[in-house]
Each structure stands twice: as structure tokens, then as C-alpha cells.
Amino acid sequence: MKIINKLIFLLVLGSFAACTYEFPEPQIEQPTSGSADFTKIVSVGNSLTAGFMDGALYNRGQQNSFAVMLANQTRDLGGGDFNVPEINSANGFFQMGPQGPLGRLILTVNPQTGAAGPAPIGAGDLPGNFTGNKANLNNFGVPGITLGTALTPLTGGPNSPANPAFNRMYERFASNPGTSTVIGDAAAALANGGTFFTFWLGNNDVLGYATGGASNPAILTSNADFQQRLGLALGALLQASPNAKGAVANIPSLAVLPYFNLVPWNALPLTQAQADQANQGYALYNGGLGQARAAGLITAEEEENRRIQFQAGQNAFVMEDESLTNLGALGLPSIRQSKPTDRATLPLSQALGQPVGGNPALLRGISFPVEDQFVLIPQEQDEIRDKIVAFNGFINAAVQANAERLVLVDVNDLLNRVLAGSVSSGGVGLTASIVPPNGGFSLDGVHPNARAHAFVANHFINAINGKWGSNIPLVNPNEFIGNDLPR
Template sequence: MKYINKSIFLLVFGALAACTYDFPEPQVNEPTAGSADFSKIISVGNSLTAGFMDGALYNRGQENSFAVILAEQARAVGGGDFNVPSINSTNGFFQMGPQGPLGRLVLTVNPQTGATGPAPIGAGDIPTDFTGDKSNLNNFGVPGITLLTALIPQTGGPASPQNPAYNRLYERFASNPGTSTVIGDAAAALADGGTFFTFWLGNNDVLGYATGGASNPAILTSDEDFQQRLGSALGALLQASPEAKGAVANVPSLAVLPYFTLVPWNALPLAQAQADQANAGYAQYNGGLALARNGGLITAEEEELRQIQFQAGQNGFVMADESLTDLSGLGIPSLRMSNPSDRATLPLAQALGQVVGGNPALIRGISFPVEDQFVLTIQEQAEVNQKITAFNGIISAAVQANNDRLVLVDVNDLLNRVLQGQVSSGGVGLTASIVPPTGGFSLDGVHPNARAHAFVANHFIDAINAKWGANIPKANPNNYIGNDLPR
């Protein structure tokens, strides 16, 4: 509802007469751009900005990214067209299957077990080149990019085993593949009449390390490199259009992602006979731990942690843990069973309890330990959390250094409140799950779905309105679809 306040102004025309007129003051809820200009918005980012959902980039996801929703809401305050490099695919590309490309994930019911879970929808599409006007794009979101790969031309190709930076989803719309960069293309668009930009990079500088179970330290960006690359990227955009203002988002906590919560630590069901057989196989191992403890090589607490003992029902799984005392000199591997402090990654759902290498004697999680890439230990979780805190401090400092032109959008805080059940719209909550109708994450367990993107867009709008005295109307998240019901 809009409210109109009226004031009386006295206008005097010469000395002949005085007439009184009623003029309406601006409506309290009247949309306004404040001291910002949204006539040409440019968005720079990774999969979150691109609208990647359900393990794929597909039409519905692209059309419902927070960047598109924000631009649509900004039309009320003078915002113009917002063009995306359309993927032109209903199902997108999740992975290759036996019969060809498979599309996005959907919830399906297993006819044998009755269990519901994500699975590819069926046929998908290999990403094709964008055939529209590359010079007229507004959305420069590229799934998978880090701050480094946003700044280097190798990201646009050519593809080769010697070019790990190559990204097909950038190459398809790059202004000059192999020469141009994501930041360079976005800066050129800003220089061509751009008035406002959103910037959301940095997630993948830690996310890839975490989703891989913290097993590959080489892909974790150092604090020094993060600071230098962030400065280069933001600097290029600020210099491209000296009057343009921007909204910069930070890195969310990984604790909120279903990718790390969907597979419980005790996800291994065993019958009594299976448990007995497995325990017989670890009798010698457990005996060796007792000898190591008696010899003063490990404490009683570590011996207890490393003991492997199965029972009928739900069990933890056997896993490798490099943080354990090295007893390899005694022929004792660094193994233990998972416990409530561990976070399994979503791919373990398909790998746990399966035969390894075609050898029926090797069962992952029982006779074959779950590998490092499938689990985050409590020490690795702490490492990831410390890195996110450091990155967010660097992002905050960069925004503060350009306080007249930039505003921080604390998405980390938003998603933490989602995790605590504190976010809703019209009485309908947003949850940190993939379960419809309130689940805010798409079926890959990492990327928000369309409804959650509307909440993110509104979070941007709140920050922008507060910073520049604007009144961009907010979207109604309940008008946006969450996850589809199981098929």
C-alpha cells in the first residue's frame, strides 16, 4: 500500500493575488535510484552469478540468477536491459553418460529401494557457442572460475592438457577466446556506458579445495594471492567507469551447504553377519594398535579413536586420516572410523559400500578405506573456515578502501541465518536443504535454487538501498520456484 502526504505551498504571483495549491509530496514507497544510477548494470562472478543450478547451466537457472532478478527489480528505478549469454538448453550438461550427455539433476525415487535422491534428468546438451551479440552482454558469470582464472586469457582456451585454466563456459562467449579475460570483457562493458556493477568472486578460491575433501592443497589460494588478485579485478572495474558504483559480495560458510551435510557420518548399514566378517578382518589391525599404545607410540585416546569395530545397523565408515600418528613402520595404516565431527561430501553417497576396482573383496568404507577426497576431518574444516574468514576480511577491507563507490553485501551472514532458520518470506521459511518446497539449495547441494536466488537478490537490494538512499523494490521470493517434486 502506498501513502501520500500532502503539504500546502503558497505561491505569490506579483502583488495581485495569492493562491493556495495542494501538491503531493513524493510517495513514501516511491521507487528511486537515490544517488546511484542503474541504467546499465554489469555483473561479474562465478556459477552463482551465472545461475548454475542442479549441477548444470540451463535456461531456467540462467533466467533466475540473483543478477537477473536484481536487474529486473532495478527497472523500477531506471534500470535497462540485462543480457545474458544464453546457454539455449532446457536441461544443460551435468556429465557424460553411456549414451551421450546427461542433463541437470532432478529428484527421483529409486523403484528398488524407494529412496529419493538426485539423479540426471536424462539427455542433456554439450554447451555450444553463444551466437548473440557479445558486445551487448551484461552478465559475466562463469561457473568454476577463481579470481586467478577471471584475470588470465588461458581461461578462454584453447583446450589442452597443458591448460588447466581452460573453461568452456567462458570460451563460448569470450570476446576473443584465448586473448580476452572475464574481467577484461566485463570492464569493457562497464566502459561502454556502464553505471553499476555487482561483483561476487572468491568462493571458488576455497570451494574446490573443500569439495575435494581438502586433498589437494595446490588449488587453495593463498591469502597474499587472494588480496593481490582481488585488488586487480576490482581495480579494473572501478577504473573502467570512474563514476560507476558497485556491490561486492563475500564468501559464504561451507557449513551451510547440503553438499557437506546430506551424507551422515554413520551412513553405512550392515547386517550382523556383515559386521562380524568385517570385524574379523580388522582383528590384527586392532591388536597392532594395542601394541603401539603399550610401546608408548600412541596414547590410549588415539588407540580408541583408531579402533575399528562394526555392529549391526548404521555404522561409521573406515577412512584414511593423515593427521593420525604415522605407524607405517609397524605396518599399521592411518585408518579410523568416521565420527560425528567428520563431514562427508555428497559424492560419497554413490561410492560408499561399492566394490572398488572390480575386486569384490574391496568394499569402500569396509575393507577399503574411504579416500581423503570424500571427507573433511575436523582439522580440515577448521582450515577451510579460517581461510574463508581471511578471504572475507580481505574483501571487507577492499570495499572499505573504496567506500564512496562500493558496498559490501554480507551473503555469509544471510546464509548463516538461513542455517539457523531465521529467513522467510510471507511466513514461508528458507532452509539449508534440498528438500522442497522450502529447501534453498539446488540438487547439487552447493548452488542456490531460484527461490533462494530471490532472497540473495533482495539482500543485495537491502545493502544498495541503505548505501545510496535508493528504494529499489524487492522481489517476492515465493514467486520463484524451488526444487521440483520427485519424479
């Protein structure tokens, strides 16, 4: 039974083709660097700094990261070359397919349904070694890394053992693979004439936990470890070039990301016959809940919360919930149907309603509960929000402790305003979606696209100009494309 086929990606295509923007030429004074020096900029970070987009690191994404844009805007202020560890691939690597590597995501139209949704573009490339001069690199953005892996001679992020391509993301340009570290290499670049740096790490210390449905607590960084590692990383960069100044970005709220917003809580369409069949399967379960309530094991409220009932039309899906009272002694699993307060993750869009393990009797979300890894329940959302608040508090404190040399770039505030619909350029808005032309997120639902990177670059520029009296000219976001139109 094919219950859902890219349902969440239904897009109105008619108005996409002829979108032109006008951006008024800014009236600025002669560019000056103020009390900062942009002769050699070094950027340190994760996938956001690297330009990872559409589920892959590829040429166009690399060249349209905020770090590259910022460096380009400082050219008239004495800024020098800004070298990136080129991936040399038009499509990059998204995942392995039956015939080999598949490349980045693009929007494609299903000829049967007319729905548009992300799919690999076709053939891709596993990351190859960087063949340029490693000693001249300026961009040390590595997809997947946490603060911890940035400080250790590891080659990938917390999930990299299951994804060999991510093991290569740092190894491919490391000064001494297996021994050197991202922070160490960046510090060496700063020590070699570096005058300014950007720093944007910490996102992956909570993101990997969240994208996995908060199902693996082992990969969530503790507050103590985050604070210590942040101090070590920033300290290494500040010590490497005692006169260099830096811009430090914080961690955005994950509630902004389409990855957690694209799959609705009632994403399961059923006919009356399908609903009747599913309801028969849960008759014993619902009866057992009544017995548990009569025995005083659960309240009437929890019984109602756990009761499963389908109907014709759109339905909530059946899911695991470890926060429910354990009724295992009665043979009753900890399951319920999804609620508007739950946040499903993007991978559920392809798994919902599909057979599990090839068994047509086990349909995920109907006869087989959606696993913990696919959903964030309210308690987990609160945990993640509190963690980001704590991490951002440490970042702000570290910046304030070095206030003469560092400025905070509040990207969290920027993206919250994007979510509220209050960010635009030249009268053209930026939205927290993947829908072209205004959607600011690439097709993986997590990483900004090129146009959004321009807004991020301007956010950095405004913070730097305000702190050190510079007047770096702003980027024109409307010169950069968002997501490509569906093919």
C-alpha cells in the same frame, strides 16, 4: 554388496504436492535510484552469478539468477536491458553418460526403495558457442572460475582439465577466446556506458579445495594471492567507469552447504553377519594398535580413536586420516572410523559400500578405507573456516577502501541465518537443504535454487538501498520455485 542406495535422500513426499504461498504486497514509495544509477548494470562472478543450478548451467537457472532478478527490479528506476550469454539448453550439462551428455539433476523416486534422490534428467547438451552480440552482454558470470582465472586468458576453473565442458564456460562468449579475460571483458562493458556493477568472486578460491576433501592443497589460493588478485579485479572495474558504483558480496561458510551435510557420519548399514565378517578383517590391525601403544608410539587415546569395530545397524565408515601418527613401519595404515565431527562430501553417497575397481572384496568404507577426497576431518574444516574468514576480511577491507563507490553484501550472514532457520518471506521459511518446497539449495548441494536466488537478490537490494538512498522494490521470493517435486 549394495550397502547404500541414496540412503541420505529419503524424503517425505506426501505434503509436497499442494504448496501455495501468499506474499503481502509491499508498500513502497515511488521507486527512485537515490544517488546510484542503474542505467546499465554489469555483473561479474562465478557460477552463482551465472545461475548454475542442479549441477548444470541451463535456461531456467540462467534466467533465475540473483543478477537477472536485481536487474529486473531496477527497470522502473531507469534500468536497461540485462543480456546474458544464453546457453540455449533446457537441461544443460551435468556429466557424460554411456550414450553422451547427461543433463541437470532432478529428484527421482526409486521404485524399489521409495527413496527420492538426485539423478540426471536424461539427455543434456555440451555448452555451445553464444551466438548473440557479445558486445551487449551484461552478465559475466562464469562457472568454475577463481579470482586468478578471472584475470587470465584461461577458459575454465581449477578443475576444468578433467571436465572439458567447463573449459567452454567462458570461451563460448569470450570477446577474444584465448586472449581476453573475464575481468577484461566486464571492464570493457562497464567502460561502454556502465553505471553500476555487482561483484561476487572468491568462492571458488576455497570451494574446489573443500569439495575435494582438502586433498589437493595446490588449488587453495594463498592469502597473499587472494588479496592481490582481488585488488586487481576490483581496481579494473572501478577504473573502467569512474562514476560507476558497485555491490560486492562475500563468501558464505561452507558449513551451510548441503554438500557437506547430507552424508551422515554413520551412514553405513550392516547386518550382524556383515559386521562379524568385517571385524574379522580388522583383528590384526586392532592388535597392532595395542602393540604400538605398548611400545609408546601412540597414546591410549589414539589407540581407542583408531580401533575399528562394526555392529549390526548403522555404522561409522573406515576412512583415511593423514593427521594420525604414522605407523607405517609396523605395517599399520593411518585409518580410523568416522566421527560426528567429520564432514563427508556428497559424492560419498554413491561410493560408500560399493566395490572399488569392480573388486567385490574391496568395499569402500568397510574393507577399503574411504579416501581423503571424500571427507573433511576437523583440522581441515578449521583450515577452510580460517581461510574464508581471511578472504572475507580482504573483501571487507577492499570495500571500505572504496566506501564512496562500493557496498558490502554480507551473503555469509544471510546464509548463516538460513541455517539457523530465521529467514522467511510471507511466513514461508527458507532452509539450508535440498528438500522441496522450502529447501534453498539446488540438487547439487552447493548452488542456490531459484527461490533462494530471490532472497539473495533482496539482500543485494537492501544493501544498495541502505547505502545510496535508493528504494529498489524487493523481489517476491514465493513467485519462484525451489526444487521440483520428485518424478
